[in-house]
Amino acid sequence: QVQLVQSGAEVRKPGASVKLSCKASGYSFTNNAIHWVRQAPGQSLEWMGWINTATGNTKYSQNFQGRVTISRDTSASTAYLDLSLLRSEDTAIYYCAKHDSGAYYGQWGQGTLVTVSS
Amino acid sequence: SYDLSQPVSVSVSPGQTVSITCSGYNLEDKYVSWYQQRPGQSPMLVICKDSERPSGIPARFSGSNSGNTATLTISGTQAMDEADYYCQAWDSYTVVFGGGTKLTVL
Numbered sequence: 001q002v003q004l005v006q007s008g009a010e011v012r013k014p015g016a017s018v019k020l021s022c023k024a025s026g027y028s029f030t031n032n033a034i035h036w037v038r039q040a041p042g043q044s045l046e047w048m049g050w051i052n053t054a055t056g057n058t059k060y061s062q063n064f065q066g067r068v069t070i071s072r073d074t075s076a077s078t079a080y081l082d083l084s085l086l087r088s089e090d091t092a093i094y095y096c097a098k099h100d101s102g103a104y105y106g107q108w109g110q111g112t113l114v115t116v117s118s
Numbered sequence: 119s120y121d122l123s124q125p126v127s128v129s130v131s132p133g134q135t136v137s138i139t140c141s142g143y144n145l146e147d148k149y150v151s152w153y154q155q156r157p158g159q160s161p162m163l164v165i166c167k168d169s170e171r172p173s174g175i176p177a178r179f180s181g182s183n184s185g186n187t188a189t190l191t192i193s194g195t196q197a198m199d200e201a202d203y204y205c206q207a208w209d210s211y212t213v214v215f216g217g218g219t220k221l222t223v224l
Contacts (some may be wrong), residue, residue, distance in 0.1 A: 045204055047213040059211050103208035104151035104166040115151055
């Protein structure tokens with residue numbers, strides 16, 4: 001079955017960076033884009049960006065331009081989210097999601113909690 | 119930037135029908151998807167491409183999209199349907215989510 005398994009919780013100090021992973025299984029990794037979405041405590045879902053897993057091309061939300069990098073390793077069927085210059089407002093659960101044709105997310109990862117605190 | 123608006127909360131009695139709206143400019147020109155999120159869980163797709171139900175989603179969930187408004191309807195609402203619901207659309211190679219609606223089953 002299709003699965004997205006994300007890396008474990010992280011704690012960082014303000015100004016630091018964090019790199020999260022999302023390992024896909026159960027389908028051909030390069031057939032579907034991977035998107036990253038975050039959710040701050042008690043807040044709505046916020047889209048961050050996506051990667052074309054076949055070409056490596058990326059598109060980011062303007063809200064994160066310059067601070068976010070999404071990459072992938074096709075040999076490992078894994079996508080990555082790198083977020084820099086962390087601040088307390090970046091404390092959130094970060095989800096990866098598989099993008100299906102028809103512009104929807106058919107599968108989500110379990111989420112990774114990132115806590116930014118001094 | 120493109121925005122989607124949802125009511126903050128709606129309530130329904132068990133067994134009744136409830137509708138949750140999602141509003142955006144010319145929304146009917148875009149595919150809208152709906153996600154259910156229970157506390158402590160990842161979002162789960164309940165409606166895609168405006169009105170399609172993924173495998174395993176009960177038939178009481180339905181969707182529509184016309185004009186500036188997409189609607190998620192739950193018929194015969196059950197206690198287990200109490201959750202947050204988010205609409206989502208794809209616009210110019212970016213993704214937009216609505217602010218989410220908390221459904222309370224009284």
